[in-house]
Amino acid sequence: MKRFLPWAVLVAACLRPSEGHVELDDEVGREMAAGSTLTIDGGLGAVRSLEAAAGTVWSASPVLAVDLVPGATPFTLEVRNLPADAELVVDGVTVAPSATPRPTVKVWTLDAGGRLRIAPPDSDTPGPHRVAVLSDIQSAVDEVQDIFGRMNQDPTIRFVVSTGDLTDNGTFDELTRIQDELELLDVPLYSTVGNHEVPGPENWHELFGPFSSYFEYRGIAYSLVDSSNATVDPTELASLRTWVDAHEGETHLFLTHVPIFDYAGLRSGSFRSRNEAARLVNVLAEGDVDALFFGHVHSYYAYGLGGIDAYISGGGGAIEEELDGIGRHYLAVDLDPAVGIEGVQMVRVD
């Protein structure tokens, strides 16, 4: 019997290649060390370090709810990848940051633990806002600075969402490098994982946190779903169903790396199973999702799937699709909970 076990494992791995990502997501955002305990609701962040009197978090959402039990006080909490106007509120009291080395990095010194909320003050108030969508940087990490510079010129962008492929191979060094580059951005970037991060899933888990995530900001729901293996794991699909059902009739953006269906079917840079793809579109259409954003294809396409507006945008600098006249770009998406999606604009950088 034992000799068949490796084959059984191999078969299972072939059929559910992202199962390991789901298991890692079950553990993300929770850490106990040196008498301290830090737990982020929904796993919306990576606890990069935790000591008795200090901790560092990489945020995967503009809104964080954190349970902190410090091992010693005062406790220094550093949170990276936050909106510039994010505040920390504990027990109804706003705590001023002790340092703000970058607009997206904040350091607070806390005299006690408790239930922390870290978010911009208007994050629960439905209202119009703009986000940018940027994916597929891959090996162009040395050229991405001008894209970030162009984004910084637009003060209306609240944050950037990405469908992944921020690096070429997902190595620890590559992910660390892109996080360093992200500090040039005046706004945070929240991303799911791309197929180019697949070779190093543990690295992504440690540095960026969740493979899939869900958050709400100013009345808009954002689902960032892992399709790095050209499939959505059944466990992840179950989570997505709950997110979709909870916001039926409200404005909801769905972001995933691999297009569910490629605009160009002959190329089929899309899900490994078209039946799975059709089923997923039906789930999203049933839930009245408002827009689908994909990467993976290094161009720009606007089309429709199941009556939902769909956009492919892979303009972060990876090997470009030729003969299309697109080049490097990002999308500026204007949102208003009262209206839905007001507009999607391609911003060329080259």
Added chain:
Amino acid sequence: MRLPLLLLAWALLSVGGTALAQSGADGATAEPAEPAVAAEVVATTELDAEVAEVAGPAGTERATPCPRWRRRLAPVVSLLAGPVVHGAGALTGCHRLAGRRLGLTQAAGLGALIVGGGGLVITGASRKTIAPFTYFAISGIGLFMFSWVADLYAAISDGQARGRPGPNTAYELNVGYRQVHDPQFDHDAFAHVGFGAWLGQQRLFAEVDVALDTDTQRGRFGIARRLLGGTGRGSSLELELASTWQRFGADGFATLTGELSFAGRLDLADFAPALVGSFVEGSLGIGLQMVGYQATGGGVGEEAHALLLTRLGYGVYLGETGEVVLSYDHRRDGLEGGLSTESVGAGNIGFLDLRGRGWFPGAPRWGVEGSITVGSAWIVGASILHRGSLDR
């Protein structure tokens, strides 16, 4: 763009014909392989001596005696050197024609792969050029793999295989069961019925899969016209028009696909006598899949997605009563989906299929078929076959 594709299909499926013509130029005859191989069989089986006799002045590729040690060394060479130099095993076994042609096929495969793969990289997989470059890339991989496997086959079989293409009959009925393991869907068990019939040069075919445990059904039907070759299961080229319908009632969608492809089989005895008993299959085509969603109620035809069709297979005849084929199919629109790689290539690979069939010697109109298909799902199938009379 269609002309180059047609030419590519033609080139892929008629390698053997070209090779056969070349063999005539080389001085060997273009006689049907069977007599030639039979002569070779006689030559080797009659001898217990150290050296096999020359099979004959024409109709065989062994022009000189082949020492037994070389024939015994051939499989080892094929295993060790064959992956790099395709045809090395055949050459060691004194099958010079096979060795030379397999080497050329390897080179052609590499060339096509470089053209296709290079084109994909240079154009960034542009949708405007994706079809020809993908056809070239997959064909290149197919030719490369074929020449490797065929070399191993030539070295091991030493031209002694007794498998031959069997006849096609007026009709064939296939009734069976499919066990599907797909973590994405609830269906597991399918009843399968297939039917094929010949009307002159036309072949009609239809098949239905019905899930026994969920509300899932699949049907496929089509017509193929044989452009080259007889109606048997030997070398042939067909133009195939087909349609596939799927309904996933519990999952809220249905699909309807129309497709047109060139499909062919090359009996490798026509390529080189040492490869007698084996064959390659391939198809190139294009399709359009229409999808309808329950959520929108638009019905099938709500949206359409093009489909690039490529299939490559290598098979072995089991006597005259059966055959086994291992194939790669680039499509991902069926119950089996596409393979997962957990790499940057995720989503761009089709499925593998191993399929065998055989007819009972005592009851030649009855047979069995078994299959294992691996994509994003596993499908294991078993069927009972029934066919018309063999007097065609």
